[in-house]
Amino acid sequence: MYYVPDGTERCGFYECEECGNRFLDVRIGSAIVCPYCGEEPNMEIGPDEEMPKIVENAKLICMLEGEDVEKYDTLLSLAVTGGDYSWI
Secondary structure (H helix, E strand, O other), rough: OOOOOHHHHHHHHEEOOOOEEEEEEEOOEEEEEOOOOOOOOOOOOOOOOOOOOOOOEEEEEEEOOHHHHHHHHHHHHHHOOOOOOOOO
């Protein structure tokens, strides 16, 4: 599992306050919607429906650049696979 595309030079390292998952994302901001427990709102709503609330629970821990992007991507992928590094 890879979190960012190969060749990414800059990304953000985030941790979700709700579910506790840590992940990398090419979008960089102080907070973003968690891809695990968050829900991107569907903006095509009807006139009787309530506007969805966007909850940005994933807070930026640090911004990664250069070699650090590949290192964190590999470490997070290794953690998800349970330590099976034969795929590297």
